[in-house]
Amino acid sequence: MLxxxxxxxxxxxxxxxxxxxxxxxxxxxxxxxxxxxxKSTASKALRDKYGxxxxxRTRVREVAEKLGFRPSAVARQLTAGRxxxxxxxxxxxxxxxxxxILAGAEDALGAGELSVIxxxxxxxxxxxxxxxxxxxxxxxxxxxxVGGARTEPRPSLGRDLPLPVVYAYAPSADPEDVSVxxxxxxxxxxxxxxxxxIGRRSIAYIGGDPTYDASRERAEGAxxxxxxxxxxxxxxxxxxxxxxxxxxxxxxARLLDEQPGIDAFIAASDMLARxxxxxxxxxxxxxxxxxxVMGFDNWPIIVTNTRPELTSVDLGLQELGRYAASxxxxxxxxxxxxxxLDLRPVxxxxxxxxxxxxxxxx
Amino acid sequence: MLxxxxxxxxxxxxxxxxxxxxxxxxxxxxxxxxxxxxKSTASKALRDKYGxxxxxRTRVREVAEKLGFRPSAVARQLTAGRxxxxxxxxxxxxxxxxxxILAGAEDALGAGELSVIxxxxxxxxxxxxxxxxxxxxxxxxxxxxVGGARTEPRPSLGRDLPLPVVYAYAPSADPEDVSVxxxxxxxxxxxxxxxxxIGRRSIAYIGGDPTYDASRERAEGAxxxxxxxxxxxxxxxxxxxxxxxxxxxxxxARLLDEQPGIDAFIAASDMLARxxxxxxxxxxxxxxxxxxVMGFDNWPIIVTNTRPELTSVDLGLQELGRYAASxxxxxxxxxxxxxxLDLRPVxxxxxxxxxxxxxxxx
Numbered sequence: 158m159l160x161x162x163x164x165x166x167x168x169x170x171x172x173x174x175x176x177x178x179x180x181x182x183x184x185x186x187x188x189x190x191x192x193x194x195x196k197s198t199a200s201k202a203l204r205d206k207y208g209x210x211x212x213x214r215t216r217v218r219e220v221a222e223k224l225g226f227r228p229s230a231v232a233r234q235l236t237a238g239r240x241x242x243x244x245x246x247x248x249x250x251x252x253x254x255x256x257x258i259l260a261g262a263e264d265a266l267g268a269g270e271l272s273v274i275x276x277x278x279x280x281x282x283x284x285x286x287x288x289x290x291x292x293x294x295x296x297x298x299x300x301x302x303v304g305g306a307r308t309e310p311r312p313s314l315g316r317d318l319p320l321p322v323v324y325a326y327a328p329s330a331d332p333e334d335v336s337v338x339x340x341x342x343x344x345x346x347x348x349x350x351x352x353x354x355i356g357r358r359s360i361a362y363i364g365g366d367p368t369y370d371a372s373r374e375r376a377e378g379a380x381x382x383x384x385x386x387x388x389x390x391x392x393x394x395x396x397x398x399x400x401x402x403x404x405x406x407x408x409x410a411r412l413l414d415e416q417p418g419i420d421a422f423i424a425a426s427d428m429l430a431r432x433x434x435x436x437x438x439x440x441x442x443x444x445x446x447x448x449x450v451m452g453f454d455n456w457p458i459i460v461t462n463t464r465p466e467l468t469s470v471d472l473g474l475q476e477l478g479r480y481a482a483s484x485x486x487x488x489x490x491x492x493x494x495x496x497x498l499d500l501r502p503v504x505x506x507x508x509x510x511x512x513x514x515x516x517x518x519x
Numbered sequence: 520m521l522x523x524x525x526x527x528x529x530x531x532x533x534x535x536x537x538x539x540x541x542x543x544x545x546x547x548x549x550x551x552x553x554x555x556x557x558k559s560t561a562s563k564a565l566r567d568k569y570g571x572x573x574x575x576r577t578r579v580r581e582v583a584e585k586l587g588f589r590p591s592a593v594a595r596q597l598t599a600g601r602x603x604x605x606x607x608x609x610x611x612x613x614x615x616x617x618x619x620i621l622a623g624a625e626d627a628l629g630a631g632e633l634s635v636i637x638x639x640x641x642x643x644x645x646x647x648x649x650x651x652x653x654x655x656x657x658x659x660x661x662x663x664x665v666g667g668a669r670t671e672p673r674p675s676l677g678r679d680l681p682l683p684v685v686y687a688y689a690p691s692a693d694p695e696d697v698s699v700x701x702x703x704x705x706x707x708x709x710x711x712x713x714x715x716x717i718g719r720r721s722i723a724y725i726g727g728d729p730t731y732d733a734s735r736e737r738a739e740g741a742x743x744x745x746x747x748x749x750x751x752x753x754x755x756x757x758x759x760x761x762x763x764x765x766x767x768x769x770x771x772a773r774l775l776d777e778q779p780g781i782d783a784f785i786a787a788s789d790m791l792a793r794x795x796x797x798x799x800x801x802x803x804x805x806x807x808x809x810x811x812v813m814g815f816d817n818w819p820i821i822v823t824n825t826r827p828e829l830t831s832v833d834l835g836l837q838e839l840g841r842y843a844a845s846x847x848x849x850x851x852x853x854x855x856x857x858x859x860l861d862l863r864p865v866x867x868x869x870x871x872x873x874x875x876x877x878x879x880x881x
Contacts, residue, residue, distance in 0.1 A: 251820070252614030402824035428824065435826075438801075458613070462764035462790065464797075 183226040192220040243485060244292040246285065249305040253456070254474060258303050258325055261478025265486070289314060299485035301325050301478075306400070308338060309370040321488035325481040326474070328498045335488075337481050339472035340500040341371050345378025348423045348451055348470055351505045353386050355512060357421035357449055361391035363408045363433060365400040365425040372398065372425045375453060375470075379423055391416050400425075405432025413440065420448055421511075427452035427459040427469055434463050434510065449511040465509035472503050545588040554582040605847060606654040608647065611667040615818070616688055616836060620665050623840025627848070651676060661847035663687050663840075668762070670700060671732040683850035687843040688836070690860045697850075699843050701834035702862040703733050707740025710785045710813055710832055713867045715748050717874060719783035719811055723753035725770045725795060727762040727787040734760065734787045737815060737832075741785055753778050767794025775802065782810055783873075789814035789821040789831055796825050796872065811873040827871035834865050 189199035194217060201209045202217035203226075209217075220226075243266060249255040292300060299320055304311060304327020313331035314322060321335075328336030352360050362379055364372040380390040393408050405424065409432060412419060424430035430452030434444060442448050444465060452460070455471035480501060488494045551561035556579060563571045564579035565588075571579075582588075605628060611617040654662060661682055666673060666689020675693035676684060683697075690698030714722050724741055726734040742752040755770050767786060771794060774781060786792035792814030796806060804810050806827060814822070817833035842863060850856045 252618035256614035256618070428820070432824075435797075458790070462794075 183224045185226070187224060188217065188221045188226045191224060192217045242297045243482065244297040244300045245303055246288055246292065246300060247303040247305065248285075249303060251305075254305060254326055255303045257474035258301075258478035258481070261475035261480075262301060262482040263478075264475070265479040265482035293319070298489060299323070301481045301485065302329075303327075307369060307371075308341065310336075321485045321494070323481045323484045325477055332498075333496045335484055335494050335496055336498045337477060337484065337501055338498060339474070339477060339503050341374035341472075341503075342378035342381075343500070344453060344470040344472065344503045345375035345380075345423070346382040347378075347503065347505050348375075348453075349379040349382035349388075349390070350386075351468070351507070351511065352421040352423065352449055352451070353383070353388065355445075355449065358388060359391060359416070359419045360388065360421045360423060361393075361412045361416060361419045363393070363405055363412070363422055363424040363429050364398050365404075365429060367396060367398045369400075371453075375423070375425050391419060400428065402428055402432040402435075405429035406436050409433040409436040413442075422448065422450045424450065424452045427454045427456045427467060430467055430469070430510070431459055431463050434465075434467070438464065445509070445511050445513060451505070451511055455506050460506075460508065463510070465513075468508045468511040469506055470503055471506050473501060477501055545586045547588070549586060550579065550583045550588045553586060554579045604659045605844065606659040606662045607665055608650055608654065608662060609665040609667065610647075611665060613667075616667060617665045619836035620663075620687055620840035620843070623837035623842075624663060624844040625840075626837070627841040627844035655681070660851060661685070663843045663847065664691075665689075669731060669733075670703065672698075683847045683856070685843045685846045687839055694860075695858045697846055697856050697858055698860045699839060699846065700860060700862055701836070701839060701865050703736035703834075703865075704740035704743075705862070706815060706832040706834065706865045707737035707742075707785070708744040709740075709865065709867050710737075710815075711741040711744035711750075711752070712748075713830070713869070713873065714783040714785065714811055714813070715745070715750065717807075717811065720750060721753060721778070721781045722750065722783040722785060723755075723774045723778060723781045725755070725767055725774070725784055725786040725791050726760050727766075727791060729758060729760045731762075733815075737785070737787050753781060762788055762790065764790055764794040764797075767791035768798050771795040771798040784810065784812045786812065786814045789816045789818045789829060792829055792831070792872070793821055793825050796827075796829070800826070807871070807873050807875060813867070813873055817868050822868075822870065825872070827875075830870045830873040831868055832865055833868050835863060839863055 185196055185199055185203075188203070189196045192199060192202075192213075194202070194213060198209060198213065199217050199221075202214040203221060243262065245255065245259060245262065247255040289300075297320065300314075300318070300322045302311075302314065302322065302324045304325070308327045310330035311324070311327045313329045313334050316331065316333060324334055324336040324338075326338055328334075328338050349360060360379070360383065362376050364376055366372060376390065376392065383390050391412065393412055398404060398408070405428065408429075409422065412422075413436070422430070422433045424433055430450050433450050437444055437448055437450070444450055449468075451468040451470070453470045453472070455469040460467040460469050480499075484494050484499075547558055547561055547565075550565075551558045554561060554564075554575075556564070556575060560571060560575065561579050561583075564576040565583060605624065607617065607621060607624065609617040651662075659682065662676075662680070662684045664673075664676065664684065664686045666687070670689050672692035673686070673689045675691045675696050678693065678695055686696055686698040686700075688700055690696075690700050711722060722741070722745065724738050726738055728734060738752065738754065745752050753774065755774055760766060760770070767790065770791075771784065774784075775798070784792070784795045786795055792812050795812050799806055799810055799812070806812055811830075813830040813832070815832045815834070817831040822829040822831050842861075846856050846861075
């Protein structure tokens, strides 16, 4: 979702610009009038809602930026009489997943206009209940529950909470809750299509911990894409697996030994892809000429440091955070927010491990 | 600071245990009486304050744990009439540094007893002022300002803030502010001493971005340690440098070419150490037999995934967070908190890249 990311940046820039030169606050009505659309349409276009054409969305956003409209003004109107605080409850011990989601939510909420209370439950249910109690005592307006490494459905916090709750990254197990998550299956599908498009026909998959939904769904997506194209996904005949590089090296070595002719690997994480690169280097196989490699997560510190730099599926976590916050807003403004799981798009970011820079237009 | 980490874990465990079986709240006075010390000494011992002997500290903590004393009860007493919220203002885009510091502060504050508002200023001064305004409007009790990758002194938020402020990881440039940071120089010193103790005499340093204080201070510590031991630190004759693995590989290769006989590398980060490991592997040099390698940060996802696993200097970020929170408490309870920079200890965590597991007692 490159376009969403770019929007996030530009609206951030606009807010900063306005802060420097005070003037009459530009309203949503001003933007709607100038763009020639209804206030409802303008609001949808600015809040990434479906049901608005791409042209309209672009026009409204351009007008909003030109007029210096602060998206946070929407927030301020909505939060009259509220505490102006959204809570984020997380189990993410490392911050790898929650920090980009937090940044995205902040974009949607307006920096400095709404506060985010981050509570790290550290995978401990008692700690989570205690954090939840504290958050409710502080009368937050809404709550975003962010999963950690595991993306499978997590226990619901319950249906009787007195505020809008959105589960992000890991959905709630209760289909009556509102959940948003990255589309792992689509990620596997796009990965396989990318490798097929550059001529690879013997594509193998290196999974992580097989008890993780993410590892299975990424494989299923790749398998479905290859089946549609007339190919077949090569997988390891092993039920073991983990998210460590040690496992990634072992799996890569076994696949290369048992399936001669592999010309591409899809790894379920960037760490596992890095492990594959290390094994290929040890064996004097050239990447991407002999074997192409791609990972999942598009984690900057990994993908830009490998030899060569790593093609990866970006899960759009920042966009996920913005979208989760927009669901909270929608609920607060009285819109009906459909329950269930809303899968958000992902994208492939191409680097030298699949397409060498000197031959890519990209 | 192994002992502090262990304490953090045990007090966390104790708090959870108590939550399950309600009974009369154990007070600080109960703990002091049972340990045979004054309330003031008991409070200091529980809050990591200097001026209490190690024996007393251990005894008080054992008594506190036995009685099921919740450290957060101190917090509750202190926060009567307060908002019960400490703000964390950060520039750490990735969350690598702020998340462990946040976890440590939470330990000290008592999970669920006090809230932490995390604001990500993203290195943007206007955004930072706006966050600060919001935090003050929400009447937080104290503020911890957490630096990002850069550890050099940062601009002060000012002396006229109406609440206790502690700068953590990156100190304030104003010596009248209260700052706590990891002792990078000590880290370099301990690293060099460790390598010397295992018989290495040609120790080279791979720095990161040379404009970072952390990169320079780590080198200075190593240089001072080796000078005292009769050795000399080998450094690259280059003024360039960055925190990327590409740079780490280049620096390692040049040092090996220009200084034959190097038998150990200290790298200024785990990523740079990993780059050194990759180059040594390419050159068929054995680690640690031919060349020992160690890094800085003790970042789990790197140090446990390299071949071999990486010895590293742990900067004690979680302890730093606990200590910063304890400074806020001290100020709130009317204690005089000395201004200036308080450098906190660091430690070497030994793994296979310096001492092979089959020969180490560790």
